[in-house]
Amino acid sequence: MNRAPASVWRNPTHFLAFGLGSGAAPFAPGTFGTLAAIPFYWLMSHLSLGMYMAVVGVATLLGFWVCGKTSRDMGVHDHSGIVWDEFVGYWLTMAAVPFSWQAALWGFIVFRIFDVIKPWPVRTVDRRVAGGLGIMLDDILAGIYAWSTMHLWFWLH
Template sequence: MNRAPASIWRNPIHFLAFGLGSGAAPFAPGTFGTLAAIPFFWLLSWLPLSLYLLVVLVATAVGIWLCGRTSRDLGVHDHSGIVWDEFVGYWITMAAVPFSWEAALWGFIAFRVFDVIKPWPIRTIDRRVAGGFGIMLDDIVAGIYAWSIIHLWLWLY
């Protein structure tokens, strides 16, 4: 069971790292974090692709700092409630995908599968790369893998 520290409700950095509180879910915080990213994808999907990618790039850079700082403050590397990385990983998954609820669902499933199973090199990154960069990087790679699957699906259908 996930136990979220009280600081996430008082500290805006922790609140963001915990995905606006979605990472405080009592179980499966990564799944809840990814679900919380879907409405933001809907909003981002209205942007031109270049601006969408810029937002994801900025969210990644900010996420490295947010996740690293929150991890240090909590004294736990990659606390399960830190889900900003799931937000960014999902948004990477959905880059250049026209919004539909079906696409949002398939993207959710694809991203969660890669994030949970952690095929090579995701598991290695998760275990060996420290700090905020490490917290973000495994989800970035999972997002790239899921993006590939989603775009293959779009191409075939």
């Protein structure tokens, strides 16, 4: 069971790291965090690819800091409620994917699969890289796997 600290609702850094509160879900916070990223993807899908990637780049850099700080403040490496990394991983998954609700749902499923099964080197990074970089990097890699799957699927169809 996910136990989100009260600071999630008082500290803006923790609130952001907890995916605008979505990571405070009592169960499956990574899934809820990824779901919460979908409306932002819809808003971002109207951007040029360059602007989309710039937003994702800024979100990634911000994530290194907010996830690392929140983790240090809580004294727990990668608390399950820290889901900003899921936001970024999902947004990477959806890069250059034309928006449709079907694509958004397919991307959600594919990203969650790679985030949960953690194929090599995702699992290695998850276990060996510390701090905000480690929290973010495994989801970035899962997002790259999911992005590759999404584009392969679109290319084949």
